[in-house]
Amino acid sequence: xxxxxxxxxxxxxxxxxxxxxxxxxxxxxxxxxxxxxxxxxxxxxxxxxxxxxxxxxxxxxxxxxxxxxxxxxxxxxxxxxxxxxxxxxxxxxxxxxxxxxxxxxxxxxxxxxxxxxxxxxxxxxxxxxxxxxxxxxxxxxxxxxxxxxxxxxxxxxxxxxxxxxxxxxxxxxxxxxxxxxxxxxxxxxxxxxxxxxxxxxxxxxxxxxxxxxxxxxxxxxxxxxxxxxxxxxxxxxxxxxxxxxxxxxxxxxxxxxxxxxxxxxxxxx
Amino acid sequence: xxxxxxxxxxxxxxxxxxxxxxxxxxxxxxxxxxxxxxxxxxxxxxxxxxxxxxxxxxxxxxxxxxxxxxxxxxxxxxxxxxxxxxxxxxxxxxxxxxxxxxxxxxxxxxxxxxxxxxxxxxxxxxxxxxxxxxxxxxxxxxxxxxxxxxxxxxxxxxxxxxxxxxxxxxxxxxxxxxxxxxxxxxxxxxxxxxxxxxxxxxxxxxxxxxxxxxxxxxxxxxxxxxxxxxxxxxxxxxxxxxxxxxxxxxxxxxxxxxxxxxxxxxxxxxxxxxxxxxxxxxxxxxx
Numbered sequence: 001x002x003x004x005x006x007x008x009x010x011x012x013x014x015x016x017x018x019x020x021x022x023x024x025x026x027x028x029x030x031x032x033x034x035x036x037x038x039x040x041x042x043x044x045x046x047x048x049x050x051x052x053x054x055x056x057x058x059x060x061x062x063x064x065x066x067x068x069x070x071x072x073x074x075x076x077x078x079x080x081x082x083x084x085x086x087x088x089x090x091x092x093x094x095x096x097x098x099x100x101x102x103x104x105x106x107x108x109x110x111x112x113x114x115x116x117x118x119x120x121x122x123x124x125x126x127x128x129x130x131x132x133x134x135x136x137x138x139x140x141x142x143x144x145x146x147x148x149x150x151x152x153x154x155x156x157x158x159x160x161x162x163x164x165x166x167x168x169x170x171x172x173x174x175x176x177x178x179x180x181x182x183x184x185x186x187x188x189x190x191x192x193x194x195x196x197x198x199x200x201x202x203x204x205x206x207x208x209x210x211x212x213x214x215x216x217x218x219x220x221x222x223x224x225x226x227x228x229x230x231x232x233x234x235x236x237x238x239x240x241x242x243x244x245x246x247x248x249x250x251x252x253x254x255x256x257x258x259x260x261x262x263x264x265x266x267x268x269x
Numbered sequence: 270x271x272x273x274x275x276x277x278x279x280x281x282x283x284x285x286x287x288x289x290x291x292x293x294x295x296x297x298x299x300x301x302x303x304x305x306x307x308x309x310x311x312x313x314x315x316x317x318x319x320x321x322x323x324x325x326x327x328x329x330x331x332x333x334x335x336x337x338x339x340x341x342x343x344x345x346x347x348x349x350x351x352x353x354x355x356x357x358x359x360x361x362x363x364x365x366x367x368x369x370x371x372x373x374x375x376x377x378x379x380x381x382x383x384x385x386x387x388x389x390x391x392x393x394x395x396x397x398x399x400x401x402x403x404x405x406x407x408x409x410x411x412x413x414x415x416x417x418x419x420x421x422x423x424x425x426x427x428x429x430x431x432x433x434x435x436x437x438x439x440x441x442x443x444x445x446x447x448x449x450x451x452x453x454x455x456x457x458x459x460x461x462x463x464x465x466x467x468x469x470x471x472x473x474x475x476x477x478x479x480x481x482x483x484x485x486x487x488x489x490x491x492x493x494x495x496x497x498x499x500x501x502x503x504x505x506x507x508x509x510x511x512x513x514x515x516x517x518x519x520x521x522x523x524x525x526x527x528x529x530x531x532x533x534x535x536x537x538x539x540x541x542x543x544x545x546x547x548x549x550x551x552x553x554x555x556x
């Protein structure tokens with residue numbers, strides 16, 4: 001039973017310890033328990049932390065709005081084809097998400113099929129571009145994460161007894177009222193799970209900012225900073241401190257979720 | 270299951286239809302939206318497959334790059350698949366790591382899943398929470414933690430650290446899959462085997478393991494697929510050994526060779542066909 005501890009907890013401790021060290025990659029790092037590393041890392045990268053949180057929030061809201069009707073329709077009207085629909089929704093996962101993101105950079109490129117076509121028929125000015133903007137980054141993250149928004153929503157909507165809706169209608173509720181007063185409140189556990197499963201990876205993402213944002217000014221996120229500190233600058237303490245902040249954010253979210261609904265709902269699938 | 274589910278659904282539709290033809294067009298809004306959404310989700314796949322057959326116009330000496338505009342149909346890239354040694358090596362790394370880590374994660378995850386389903390022990394709640402955390406933690410945090418770990422130990426990063434890291438993140442998924450299967454298992458079956466003279470080991474191998482097999486297989490395939498797809502953790506733990514997704518990411522700056530799209534198409538078709546075949550086989554067995 002200790003493997004999980006060995007393979008998860010120990011690296012976490014290693015990261016925590018590294019985040020408090022000082023030194024440089026050339027001279028080596030010493031443990032000095034310098035907690036100021038955290039405040040330094042955050043204040044030096046406040047812009048990126050803020051942008052990640054904002055992008056994460058936008059992605060979560062957009063993904064929820066996109067996903068809810070899909071999950072609702074499959075759960076209530078999918079009939080015999082529910083599994084077929086779920087299979088189709090999972091089809092993109094058979095292609096590595098880096099390659100899917102690269103495909104979006106093709107689709108959205110200045111002379112690509114979407115913008116190129118719109119430009120050639122004169123609907124867009126020639127100088128118009130999407131790549132290298134925050135819009136492209138947010139759209140990319142949303143695309144990559146929306147299946148993770150749909151699945152928990154679907155699971156909770158599927159468990160709702162359709163007879164409850166009928167009962168509401170028998171009591172003269174309109175379709176909209178039946179949805180607002182019966183279906184939506186019952187699906188709230190799924191909404192919470194979807195928010196958690198979408199916002200956490202969205203905040204930590206750096207692939208979309210790199211591929212679709214192309215490191216244009218104003219698009220990089222905190223993940224890009226962590227990646228650069230770890231893999232290029234080898235300033236491990238700063239990267240570790242930032243990653244630790246992300247982890248702390250996530251644990252807070254997870255604890256709130258576990259308090260509200262219990263972990264077994266997720267781990268027992 | 271479906272018989273119960275479809276019966277009240279017909280009832281759901283009735284009031285809407287009774288409201289007359291004026292409201293009828295709204296019936297198509299939701300299905301239309303779902304169709305559009307599915308097309309949106311699958312659009313990049315379509316583009317990848319299409320552009321794997323696209324011609325390029327490259328200069329001499331430089332390797333070809335995929336062009337963003339359509340230049341004409343060619344099957345060339347499929348006949349030149351293994352032309353780029355770095356790309357081929359990265360695919361070999363990905364397959365090796367996926368196979369080794371899925372195997373390790375399946376063994377460890379099965380034992381953990383069984384323990385969690387069967388026994389109430391001290392620290393059960395904690396392991397539950399740790400599983401939950403390692404499934405939902407952002408990949409970049411796992412990657413940074415593992416990189417910190419390897420840096421602190423002074424372990425050189427390469428295929429070994431990759432296999433270790435991939436095993437680590439796959440265990441939780443195997444555990445959850447096996448546990449779901451084990452929870453539905455009647456423990457008296459094992460007891461019955463032991464009553465009939467089987468030792469605990471024999472009862473486990475002859476009774477419990479075959480009953481768990483579908484869960485274990487699903488866990489293995491999930492771990493394999495997750496490992497093949499993983500980018501973030503690989504990038505943090507790979508060192509000089511590149512994996513397929515990290516190689517592709519690295520080449521985005523200079524342009525993607527069309528071979529990448531050809532490989533992606535082959536992987537997609539193989540994976541989707543395999544999953545479909547498994548699902549159909551399972552359905553037939555149940556029927």
